[in-house]
Amino acid sequence: MVELALGLLLFFLPHLMVGQAPMVRLRQRLGAKGYRGVFSLVVLLGLVLIVVGMGRVDDVRLYQPPAWSQHLAPLLMLLACYLLLLSQLGGAISRQTAHPMSLAVLLWALAHLGANGGLSGTLLFATFALYSLLAIWRQYLRGVRPRLRPGRLGRHHEIWLALFTLALFLSLLLLHPHLFGGRSLV
Known part of the structure; x- marks a missing residue:
């Protein structure tokens, strides 16, 4: 620890x-x-x-996650993958948030907090969630506001962004047990 x-x-x-x-x-x-x-x-x-x-x-169980959180986690991860790629590649939805990377990390942390329950995971994911919230707050205080970040993938940017999001999400879903442990969701 x-x-x-x-x-x-x-x-x-x-x-x-x-x-x-x-x-x-x-x-x-x-x-x-x-x-x-x-x-x-x-x-x-x-x-x-x-x-x-x-x-x-040696992971100590702090809480038993509710059964519904096992189903919510993949949805949150899909959104996190989209926001992560949006933060790097730009896109139309960047008009709605100035913090896509911080929101991606926050959703990732919340998905894992809701689906786990062990001491080490709770410490890890709660720290990332807290940092993400702090980063969003600090950016807000500095005056960072939503603005269009033009897409970098050409004419059909939003379609490519959706396809890359799906590819990243499915890759993480399939490889998660091998790379990070835990149970497979497929």
Whole structure:
């Protein structure tokens, strides 16, 4: 559990500190490339510790998820896949939200919080959900508002976006037990 907690701290603390005085001074000292390198290394170390921590923890059951959450999780994941791709590729619905990446992570976390119930999963997914909400709030305070992000996939962008979303969702659905553990949904 120590590795998981330390990994979450190393993963999220640099993200939370972006734009704060210590990070601005560090960027001035190291330059843009050096700063990005150090930032990336710390976050990557955090990610490695999260993976190692999740693999080593003796999971204690905190709660029994309701049966309906097993059916809601795939729907939330489909929406998360769409928002994730939208954040990278643009599209018409970007007029409705300025935070597609943060919303994707929030839906991913909520889907897994609702479908799991173990201590390590709850710690992991609750931390991601909380960070996503905080990121949305911080962007709102900075004045980030919805705007059209033109699609990058050409003439039939929205159709391609839907097809890529479906492909990503089905890939995650089929590979989830092999990559991340858990039971198969198909």
